[in-house]
Amino acid sequence: MIDCTRRSVVLLWASLVIAESTVVATDLNISVTSGGSGVVTVVPCGGTLAYEVRGTLGDSANLGLAGFVCDIEFAGGPMVPADAPSADPMLNFAQPAGMTGAGGFGGTVVAGGLVHVGGVQNTMNNTPADAPVPIGTVITGVAHTEQVLVTGTVLAPVEPGTYLLTLSSLVATVIVADDQATGYWQVEAAGAGSVSHLTVVVLPASPPATASNDGPACLGQNAMLLGGSDGMATYSWAGPGGYASSEQSPTLSPVVPGVYTLTVTDSNNCIGVAKTEVGLVPGACDPVIDCNFNGVHDACDISVGTSNDCNVNDVPDDCDLAGGLSTDCQPNGVLDICDIGAGSSQDCNGNALPDECDLASATSVDCNGNNIPDDCEADSDADGLIDGCDNCAQLPNPGQVDDDGNGIGDACQSCFAQLLADPGFELDGDGWNRAHFGGRSVTDSQAHSGVNALQMIGSHEYPRMVAQATFVAGGKMYQAGVWVKTQSLSDAGVTVSLVWLDKYEKVLSTDLVDGIAGTNEWTFLVGQIHAPSDAAFVRFVLFMEVEPVGNAAGAWFDGAELIEITPGCDDQDPCTDDHCEAFVGCVNAADDTDTDSDGVPDCQDVCAGYDDLVDVDADGIVDGCDSCVGQLLVTPGFETEDESWWRLGLRGRSVDSVVSNRGSRSLRMDVHDVWDRVVYQNVAVVAGTTYEAGVWVRTENVGGTGATAKFIWMDTDGETGEDISMHVLKTDVLGNLLDTHDWTLLTGHLTAPPGALAARILLYTGVDPDGEGSAWFDDTGLCAGPSNPKTVPLDAKQAEGPSEHAPNRRLGDSDVQATKLRTPVRRRVRARDRVRRP
DSSP states (O other): OOOOOOOOOOOOTTTTEOOOOOOOEEEEEEEEEEBBBEEEEOOOGGGGGEEEEEESSSSSSSOOEEEEEEEEEESSOOOOOOOOOTTGGGGGGEOOOTTTTOTTTOEETTTTTEEEEEEEEOOOOOOOOTSSSSOOOOOTTTTSOOOOEEEEEEOOSSSSHHHEEEEEEEEEEEEEEETTTEEEEEEEEEEEEEEEEEEEEEOOOOOOOOEESSSOOTTTTOOOEEEETOSSSSSEEEEGGGGEOSSSSSSSSSSEEEEEEEEOOTTTTTTEEEEEEOOOOOOTTTTOTTOOSSSSSSHHHHHTSOOOTTTSSSSSHHHHHHHTTTTTSSSSSSSSHHHHHHHHSOOTTSSSSSHHHHHHHTTSSSOOOOOOGGGGSSOOOOOOOGGGGGTTTOOOOTTOTTTTTTTSSSGOOOOOOOSSSSSSSSSTTTTTTTTTTEEEESSSSOSSSSSSEEEEOOOOSOOOOEEEEOOOOOEEEEEEEEEEEEEEEEEEEEEEEEEEOOOTTOOEEEEEEEEEEEEEEEEEEEEEOOOOOOOEEEEEEEEEEOOOTOOOOOOEEEEEEEOOOOOOOSSTTTTTGGGGGTTOOOSSGGGGGOOOSSSSSSGSSSTSSSSTTTTTTTSSHHHHHGGGSSOSSSSSTTOOOOOBBBBBSSSEEEESSSSOOOSEEEEEEEEEOSEEEEEEEEEHHHHHTTTEEEEEEEEEEEEEEEEEEEEEEESSSSOOOOOOTTEEEEEEEEEEEEEEEEEEEEEEEEEEOOTTTTTEEEEOOOOOTTTEEEEEEEEEEEEOOOOOOEEEEEHHHHHOOOTTOOOEEOOOOOOOOOOOOOOOOOOOGGGGGOOOOO
């Protein structure tokens, strides 16, 4: 901004008098312009820029401008003194006498700016040669209308930008009276009025010159020089042999090879220079070769683009095709070798033909339909069939023999029975837990074999899982597998795993069979795993991890299998002549023996001497070997919502649907630093009877007296609200757990004392000073001792049909059910009875 400060300067010379006046002096308004404009645009090529300082007095209550002085600065660079006046009325103005440091009317250069620019006119009517300067006749009326007071020039900056030419420190005087008698004119100080500065906009230089040509040209042909940029004021070409042209894009006829230079000048006189070299086509001077008979030399044909030469062998592609030097099997007008080189076609076997042509012509086979020739895919066992189509990829089996039709070649498995129900999801997922939960369904739109497959759709909130549980023999080797097809799975992907459980359904260990991520065609995930020695059940789990938000992932499963592959039976054909195909684990002829006639060979008998198909309380333990057949408690595993357990809904006690010993729920208690936690249930008992009592307990940082189960024997039925303190006969405690423990069974045999009518079963945590631990209780039991029912004859069971006492039972997850115990009916399976998968 310009600071125009009003200041009073007395212009002194002989007999100069400034009149005293009470009238406010007139203002001098100033504008700095160039060509009459306050904004001017230049380019670096424009050179110097003229400016003028224009002044106008604010009113005519005076006789005109007597004198002025100001400072001028330019942000674009240093200045030179302004011009001296050359015409009236300013010719009559000169440097005022007595001004300190004055450099004349044009000012003095100080730090790149001008100070003390301007002057005064003589206000004394004398002309002697010795009179003070300035001399001359007084001119009145100066600046009553707009008057150019100062002119000068500045050099335009080179760098583009916006720069100000500013005026400051303005001081002026005006003539206010005349007195011819005394010979002098009266003056007074004028005010500094408005000031408008000059804005100088420096534009970038003109676009650079460009030069190119449409060559190289053939001998005797023309070529065009291409000049730019468009819109230049002049174009000037110069080249070999004195060539010259003022056209923007002239034609060379004939072509003289060499370097051509273009000089352009724009409207601001900015000059640009560019060069281009014009050459002749290699080989164009050789004898004419025209393989396609189009009248153009082949070299020129390729050069100008009338023929392609994608393989750069200097022969037009159409001649390559006509002469059999190259092929276009697509046909897409591009040589096969060029399709391959550009990556638009693959040639995995390196025979110079695109893979799709190999397949279309049957030069290569694609047994799995993935559009990749089989000779480019792995054949691990070198039996002539790639792994993706081999039902036994690790062992040679050229005939692909698969007697049991389970998709696994006989060379890779001993012939034992499939342990999973509905392995191909052909029965709408029957036997598979959660097969129809959210994001999981049986579909006939995708299948590896048969009609159906299981589909899982990825979720960014929850993992997906389906599972099936079945009986196994501890210590045996099992093969587990499933066919999987995937789409856009994240790195977590899908997995197949086996969860091993003991006879109490406690998890022993988990083995990952295999996993897969990304996008894949049908792939067989398979593994061979030893069951833990004390395993009684296994849970076969198909699992999809949580997918990132926005990832549209999916997976399909088909052809699941779980088979026991421990070799050896009692003859040369273990699959057809004994029970090995129905009951795994037999190793010799003696193992065919079924001592208790329950249809289960002794080698696989769960409870020898008793009927393995009788399980009255459906706890998975054959009644003959079950020490707790008659469960007395209601909802012992907290699986349903009811009011069997008193105080369950109080603070610090809740049903936990995440943590469980088996099933899907358990009771959780959070310890307190002041109060005990307890829930309980009353059960009617018979005095003198011995009961088996137990509870599974899990603890986490439990202190104090720990977590336990108490059995209070009462001589009353202990109805709600009754004070039992006077009715307690005896209290039994099933041990306790402190600190942190995984699921642990607390158990014991307890005898109801004389007079007992009921027992109160309390699940309990004592006061813990830090009040931060938690305990979980599950599968609580109170049973009236062992029960060993007699064996039911085999024939009678067959007549009765399937036993109502052998239902599917829960294993771990409340929705995971085991397959039913195998039917005792023997059936010899012959090769002709088996149905192969398509």
